Amino acid sequence: FLEIPLSSSPLDWVLDDEDVRAMMHGSNMVKVRSQRWQKSRSLRLLEDGVTVWCESTKSSRKAKAQQTFSVTEVECVREGCQSEALRRLSGSVPENQCFTVVFRGARKSLDLLCSCEEEARHWRFGMLPWLLSLTPHTWIRGYLRRADENDDGKMSYDEVKRLLQMINIDLNEQYSRSLFKKADRSCDGRLDHVEIEEFCRDMMRRPELDAVFRHYSGNGCVLSTAELRDFLGDQGEDASLIHAQSLIRTYELNDWAQKNQLMTQNGFTMYMLSLENDVFNPDHARVHQDMTRPLAHYFISSSHNTYLTKDQVTSASSAEPYIRALNQGCRCVELDCWDGDKGEPVIYHGHTLTSKVPFKEVIETIAQYAFKASPYPLILSLENHCTVEQQTVMARHLRTILGKRLLTKPLNDQPLKDLPSPEVRHTPLSPALYSPSVPRTCCISSVSHVRSVLLAQAVSSKLSPELSELVVYCRSVPFRGFQHSTQKPPDEMSSFSENDALKHIKDTGKLFVRHNSRQLSRIYPSGQRLQSSNYDPQDMWNGGCSMVALNFQTPGEQMDLNQGRFLPNGRCGYILKPSFLCSPSSNFNPEITGGGPGHIPTQLTIRIISAQQLPKINTDKPNSIVDPQVLVEIHGVAIDNSRDKTHRIDNNGFNPRWDSTLSFPLQVPELALVRFVVEDHDHKAKNDFVGQYTLPFTSLRTGYRHVHLLKADGSSLSPSTLFIHSCLLTNSVG
Known part of the structure; x- marks a missing residue:
């Protein structure tokens, strides 16, 4: 009487939802890409409860793959005309009949126009319970339906073997037949729904x-x-x-x-x-740090070339990447501004084949999404190539669109001793923080709880007075040496290329740390990174750099680290630096950490016990089963960087078990990130990436925990997990 049947999963109450039933009935809609490109589509939620079918007349293999999507791939559903394509139809179609399905990762958003408001509402609200109620049982139900080839509600042994291949497990013949025979109580060689539940329960035992x-x-x-x-x-x-x-x-x-x-x-x-x-401390999922310190005391989530969808030479410029970055908690986005047609400035990567997006459209997008994921200051880094006339247009758009959120004057009349804090509670709502900067650079930032925006601008060419007067804090200036900067006010900000920043960290690390405790430094990728690749941000954080700008559009290890760094503090985009990075007299040197500030020798021991429901990597080969192994990496100061791995498990992605113990000595744990990586072992070539999860050492919880893995693009790989046990031993430092 203590058994919980498979059928009592949250799937059952979801099926009673009116909106979900309407989705399963199906709807005829219009798919929109532009004012000219609009095609009829039929959408229906399939019986597996997680797959949406989008009927199309296309016959290519790629098109057919795009005809379905899983609710697990959906990041959010946006109501009304919020996408670029639908915004251009605004006024000509009823907004309450439009919505956009936004996917995690590289898949393009789906803009849809329904025949009536009620139909749009069913799909918008119908997605929600499915996104909230996915469980391992829900996950396996979809595969059960697909494995039942003749759709009779029963499964033969061959269909069971097909199911096992789908869920990435290769049982030997004897064991799989014994499981089947045990579940086949009717002894007819076929499993009915009750017997299938028993079979699945046995398989899913841990x-x-x-x-x-x-x-x-x-x-x-x-x-x-x-x-x-x-x-x-x-x-x-x-x-x-x-x-x-x-x-x-x-x-x-x-x-x-x-x-x-x-x-x-x-x-x-x-x-x-x-x-x-979870392995991640849930107390850190909310804002839990002191937010009243000067801005220079925080790591600030920062994006480079935010407007680009891919590379720096031929890719499209769009407002959509701003939405994605802001929804991830990014607090510094970049806009490269150039003169456009009809007196309206545009944003693109100048002197390249990248497309152009109107400056006004980007500011409207930013105004809409700036404070949805985080209430704290947003910094708009403007690289200004515009004539004085179009700079004046930029200033007008900033004022009229951002309104009172644009900070246009100092918070008080007192001489500036420190930069303001992110928590500007007792000032009027107004967003603008930056000030005259180095040639070709203009930045706007925004301070949050008050939701303000700050502006920083270049001094190279002629500047529009209307744009210049929006610059209040963070005047961007060329770096002329540490001694020179100590004599200047804290509102001066310098930008460093990745190579210049690394040189300062290696040659004069202690001085760079002191500089970064008082003034903001922005680090940007080398101009040689034409494919929008990223540098290692950990080196820059070790040196106390506040704004470490990365290409958010390029997934990979570097963005995994960035996502992990800004995972705590409610993902608000501001992380308080360790105390040894916040003092103008700090003796911390990121290159020499055998003692001194931040030196807390700690032993981290992690037992990798097992994994659950890892996905197939080579989906083109139905018989291909993953051979998983787990790597654990430490990213921190140079002396702490290390990695170790388990042995591989052959032909089992469903429930591989390692029981491997890995140990890592740490000298500066407050700066360390812990990264779990699962790979598919390959004898002949490089191992394939399966999933990863990265978090700060200070947010890692000890004991028996599950690690919920993420895809390469940072989205959920649910229901794939690692099961681990970890413990710490901290040595007292005399």
Whole structure:
């Protein structure tokens, strides 16, 4: 009576939702790419509950692949005419009949026009419960439907083998037949829905998780509140009976167990897989740091060439990347401004084949999304190539579109001793922070809780007075040496190429740290990176640089590190630097960390226990099964950088188990990032990337935890996880 059947998943109550039922019934819509390109499409949510079919007349292989999408790929659904294509139709179509499906990763957004408002509402609201209720059971249901080739609701042994290949597991013939025979209670060689549930339950059993459960359970069947409390204590968490009772109420689905304040094995599994037991500290998922310090005391999430969708030579310029960056909590975006036709400035990568996007359109987009993901200051870094006349147009758009959020005067009349803090609570809403800068550079920043924007501008050519007067703080100036900068006010800001910044860190690291504790430094990629590749941001953070600008449009290890760095503090885009990076008299040297500030020798030990439901990498080969191995990397000061890996597991992406212990000595743990990487081992070529997760060492929780893996583009790889155990040993420093 303690078993929780597979059918009692959140999928069932979702099916009762009116909007979801309408999605499953299907709708005829219009797919929009431009005013001229509009095609009829039929959309329907399939019976597996996660796949949306978008009917098209195209017959190519690529087109067919694009005819379906999973709700797990959807980042959000935007109401009305918010995309570039739909904005151009604004006024000619009813906004309440339009919506945009935004996908994670590189897949293009889907702009749709419905026949009526009610239909659009069904699809907008119908997505929500599906996105919130996906579980491993929901995930496997989709594969069950696809494996049932003759669609009779039953599965033969061959169909079961097909299912196993789909979910990336290669069982030997004897074991798979024994599982099938055990589930086939009717002995007819076919599994009905009840028998399929039993088969799946056996497959999805977690022996390593069951072992943890039995270790704390006195009778091996349930956990009492006292036993659950003991487990929580060993995990380093709130070990009160009240907390244990709260977890039972939240995660225990069995009515009898919940009534008797007990946790079953199923409830324990639900809790262990939840975000409440994630390796990332949930207390850090909100703003938890002091936000009243000067801006230079923070790492600030910064984007380079934000307007580009791909490379710096031929790719498209668009307002869409600004939405993506801002929704990720980015607090410094870049705009390269040039003279455009009809007196309207445009944004693009000058003297290249990249397309152009109107300056006004980008500012309108920024105004709409600037403070949706973060209420803290947004910095608009403007690279100004415009004539005086079009600079005046830029100033007018900034004032009229951003309105009171544009900071146009100092916060007070007192001489400036420090830069303002992100938390400007007692000033009028007004966003503008930067000031005259180096040639060809103009930046606008915005201060948040007050939601202000700051402007920084270049001094190379003639400047429009209307644009110049918007510059209040952070005057961008050429760097003339550390001694020179110490005699200047803190509102001066310098930009450094990645190579110049690395030279300062290696040759005069201590002086660079002191400089960065008082003034903002912005680091940008080398001009040789024509494909919009990225440098290693960790080196720059080690030197205390606040604004480490990366190409957000280029996924990879560097963006993984950036995403991990800004994961805490509510993903607001501001991370308070360690104290040894915030003092003008600091003796911290990122190149020499055998002692002194920040030196806290710590031993991190991680046991990689198992993985769950890793995806197939080579989807073109149905018989291809992943051979996973796990790498753990430490990214920090030079002396701490290291990596280690497990052995590989052949032909099992469903539930591989390693039980490998990896240890890492750390000297400066406050700057370290921990990166988990899963690869598909290849004997003949480079290993294929499967998934990763990166977080600051200071946000990593010890004990038994699940690591929820991410794709290469930073989006969720759900339901793929790692199961680990970690512990720390800190040496006292005399």
